Amino acid sequence: MWQDMIETGLYLIPTQLSDVPLNRVIPAHNIEVVREIRYFVVESLRSARRFLKKCDHNIDIDSLTFNELNEHTDLGDTAAIEALLEPIGRGDAVGVISDAGCPAVADPGADLVAIAQRRGYKVFPLVGPSSILMSLMASGFNGQSFAFLGYLPVDSQQRQARLKEMTRRIERERQTQIFIEAPYRNNQLIADLAARLPGNMRLCVASDITGEQQSIITRTLAQWKQLRYDYHKIPTIFLLFQ
DSSP states (O other), X not given: OGGGXXXXXXXXXXXXXXXXXXXXXXXXXXXXHHHHOOEEEESOHHHHHHHHHHHOTTOOGGGSEEEEOSTXXXXXXXXXXXXXXXXXXXXXXXXXXXXXXXXXXXXXXXXXXXXXHHHTOOEEEOOOOOHHHHHHHHHTSOSSSEEEEEEOOXXXXXXXHHHHHHHHHHHXXXXXXXXXXXXXXXXXXXXXXXXXXXXXXXXXXXXXXXXXXXXXXXXXXXXXXXXXXXXXXXXXXXXXXX
């Protein structure tokens, strides 16, 4: 029986960050695990199906059970989220797949993991690419104290307040600040940071991580003012430090 091949529990399955050969970023062990799972909780049904076919084109997608957990899910409906874990109670395994990178990191999957932990279910995080950690590794910034802030506020006053708080953390706590922006606003964000923050502060722009056009550049904001760049609509991570 397939259930005997892997332990019962919740498996967090990383996916690609970019369209490169799977074996460049996903370990073979992950693919072995994926072959044995029949129940999946996914951020996007279409992208999850595509990823599973990349893992093994012989996987019978129609025999699998998929449930979506994403920004449209009512996270207040605890009973509905708990129901996604019912196969584990029956002795099966459940896999969690995000659109890109590692599940449950800046991802709704964290709510499912929290419930699994409360119930005492085993949780298995599999090895895979994380844009947050990979950009930090390559930035040259403090890797012992850092914070991922998600998206900066769009409102100008709120954004200015957030930037002041980030600057305080950098100066007083030596803490690397990591954040993202809607890809079509990447270029404007760099210009905004260069205009609002001290010129000697360093900004790392990490784009298309693991992809063919990967670019990870750390410069002072004064230098960024002089650079020509174009990150329009390219998935990008931003990091600030002194």
